[in-house]
Every structure is written in structure tokens, then in C-alpha cells.
Amino acid sequence: MRLQGVGRRYGPRGRWVLRDVGLDVPPGALLRIEGANGCGKSTLLRLVAGADAPSRGRITGRPRRVAYVPDRFPPALPLTALGYLTRLGRIHGLGRRGAAAAADAWLARFAAEEHAGTPLRELSKGSCQKVAVAQAFLAGPELLVLDEAWTGLDGQARRVLDEAVAERVAAGARVVVVDHAPARPAGAGARVYRVEDGRLCDAPAAGRETLVRAVGPPGAVPPDGLPGAPRWRRDGGGYALTVPAEHSDELLRALLGAQPPWHIEALETRP
Numbered sequence: 333m334r335l336q337g338v339g340r341r342y343g344p345r346g347r348w349v350l351r352d353v354g355l356d357v358p359p360g361a362l363l364r365i366e367g368a369n370g371c372g373k374s375t376l377l378r379l380v381a382g383a384d385a386p387s388r389g390r391i392t393g394r395p396r397r398v399a400y401v402p403d404r405f406p407p408a409l410p411l412t413a414l415g416y417l418t419r420l421g422r423i424h425g426l427g428r429r430g431a432a433a434a435a436d437a438w439l440a441r442f443a444a445e446e447h448a449g450t451p452l453r454e455l456s457k458g459s460c461q462k463v464a465v466a467q468a469f470l471a472g473p474e475l476l477v478l479d480e481a482w483t484g485l486d487g488q489a490r491r492v493l494d495e496a497v498a499e500r501v502a503a504g505a506r507v508v509v510v511d512h513a514p515a516r517p518a519g520a521g522a523r524v525y526r527v528e529d530g531r532l533c534d535a536p537a538a539g540r541e542t543l544v545r546a547v548g549p550p551g552a553v554p555p556d557g558l559p560g561a562p563r564w565r566r567d568g569g570g571y572a573l574t575v576p577a578e579h580s581d582e583l584l585r586a587l588l589g590a591q592p593p594w595h596i597e598a599l600e601t602r603p
């Protein structure tokens with residue numbers, strides 16, 4: 333998928349919110365978009381998702397199965413959580429039974445099955461966000477666009493979302509994310525871009541980073557809450573974890589002190 337010379341302004345005389353944006357989004361890419369409030373991140377995500385059209389330029393190669401979690405969940409529809417998800421599943425191309433099964437499964441995965449029969453308008457903000465996020469995974473999207481999707485979720489649901497994102501990336505989907513928390517999506521090794529003055533640039537490196545190659549006990553993933561909020565990815569039989577260099581000592585201590593301990597294979601600090 334590719335954006336070429338993409339610009340967006342609201343109204344024929346509006347200012348250009350985005351100008352000449354070029355971006356390649358290959359299969360398996362995980363992109364994180366950063367920038368100041370109002371710089372155009374949500375605008376860019378709507379264009380990527382196909383929920384909005386560019387005023388200039390073109391977007392080609394968007395895959396067929398697209399899922400989008402907007403920053404604001406559609407308000408009170410006269411549906412229950414399960415009814416809404418089942419309907420969305422049908423819209424995403426699933427059959428009636430498949431949609432109902434996927435809706436059940438994703439509500440359960442986000443620990444929201446008790447709300448299946450609750451009308452959307454009666455859901456708490458957090459439960460509503462679980463539904464908003466669950467709908468995105470119903471049909472195995474090939475392009476997943478998440479605008480502040482972690483906001484409002486409890487810790488457990490945030491971890492489920494991190495895992496679900498990592499699964500989609502591993503399955504070759506393209507995932508594009510905006511989130512105010514710099515470490516999201518946790519551990520997934522996103523490529524970071526920044527919107528500045530309407531243009532999309534590579535985010536400047538925040539400083540020196542240390543890459544730690546580590547092997548845990550069989551089947552283990554890096555534990556939660558590691559110092560420095562490392563990004564991580566699978567690497568051979570272990571994991572490659574990246575943290576700001578100033579957190580590397582703490583990270584090593586945490587990995588070596590874990591029960592059972594992790595084995596450190598290599599350490600590399602780069603500019």
C-alpha cells in the first residue's frame with residue numbers, strides 16, 4: 333500500500349492540514365505516527381483507513397479487509413454490544429454464524445462477555461472501548477488502523493490489545509497506530525513517523541538505544557513492566573529488546589533476576 337503526494341484540507345480555502353505525504357506501508361509493517369495535538373494524525377489515519385479521501389494525491393494498494401478504530405466511538409446506537417459486533421462482523425464479510433462466533437470470542441478475549449447483552453448506550457467508557465477495539469479484529473483485518481485505541485482500556489485489556497496487534501503483524505497485516513503513550517504498541521518494534529507542519533517525517537531518534545538479545549525459558553515472552561519499556565521482537569530462539577541506553581543496566585538486571593532468569597546473548601549500543 334502506498335500514499336503518494338497526499339494532501340488534505342477541509343474546505344476549498346482551508347489550510348493544508350497534510351501536504352505531500354508519501355508513505356509505503358508494506359505487509360507486516362507496524363507504523364506509529366506521532367506529532368503535536370492538532371497536527372493532523374487523526375486526519376492521516378482516516379485517509380489510510382479509507383474513511384476519508386485525500387484532497388490531493390493518491391492512495392493505492394489498500395487491502396480489502398480494513399478495520400479502523402476511530403478516536404471517537406460511534407455514539408448510542410440502538411444495539412447491544414453483541415448485536416453491534418455481530419452486525420459489524422457481517423459488514424466485514426463474515427457469515428451470520430461466523431460473525432456471532434467472532435463477536436463472542438472477541439468479547440471474551442477482552443473480558444467483556446458479561447456485557448454482551450448490554451445496550452451500547454449503557455456501557456461504561458472502558459467497556460465501550462473494548463467493543464470499539466473488538467470490532468476491529470473480528471474478521472482478521474489485512475490493514476488495521478488504531479487511533480488512541482488503548483485509551484480508556486484497563487491494564488489487562490491493554491495487554492490483550494498489544495498481543496492482538498502483534499498477532500496481526502505476524503500474520504502479515506499492516507498496522508498503523510496513533511497513541512499518546514510513547515511505548516505503544518508495547519514490545520512490537522514499530523517504525524515511527526512524525527507529522528510536522530503538515531508533512532510526514534521520520535521521527536528523530538530519541539537518543540542512543542541499546543539492543544539486548546536475550547533468551548528466556550521455553551515459551552516465555554519478555555515479562556511485563558520491564559525497565560525502560562523496551563520494544564521487542566522475536567529473534568532466532570530468543571528476543572531482541574531495544575531500550576533507551578540509559579535504561580540498559582536496569583533492563584539487564586531485571587532479565588537476569590527474573591524467575592527463572594533470562595540468558596543474555598548479546599548487547600549492542602547504537603547512536
Ligand SMILES: Nc1ncnc2c1ncn2[C@@H]1O[C@H](COP(=O)(O)OP(=O)(O)OP(=O)(O)O)[C@@H](O)[C@H]1O
Pocket residue numbers: 342349367368369370371372373374375376
Ligand atoms: N472534519 C473537519 N473539518 C474541519 N477541520 C478539521 C476536521 N477534522 C480535523 N480538522 C482540523 O484538522 C487539524 C488536524 O486535526 P486532527 O484531528 O487530524 O489532529 P490530531 O493530530 O489527530 O490531533 P490530536 O492529537 O489533538 O488528536 C485540526 O486543526 C483540526 O481542527
